[in-house]
Amino acid sequence: MITIGMNYKVFPGKEDNFERMFKNVLHSLQSVVGHGKSALYQDVTDRQSYLIVSEWNSEEAFNAFVQSEKFRGVVDWGQENILADRPVHTVYR
DSSP states (O other), rough: EEEEEOOOOOETHHHHHHHHHHHHHEEEEESSSSSEEEEEEOOOTTTTTEEEEEEEHHHHHHHHTTTHHHHHHHHHHHHHBSSSSEEEEEOOO
16 A cells, blocks of 8 residues: 655636546546545645645556546646646655
């Protein structure tokens, strides 16, 4: 089991859109092999900063998801419409 921290910075005023997108992704993750659970956290001092904490059976399972077309589609849409900066992913072992 590994935990992945995914840090996101969104444009001001796009917080609700990002949270709705996360809910859709969370629903999709239920059918992804190797995914355990995920949760979204918002920085109370910087409302445009979010952290998604995600548990996976293995780093390989997470990498397979990140390389999938489904994930790329969400990232492309987010980069064009919501994200103020490139996401940063951290693996916690």
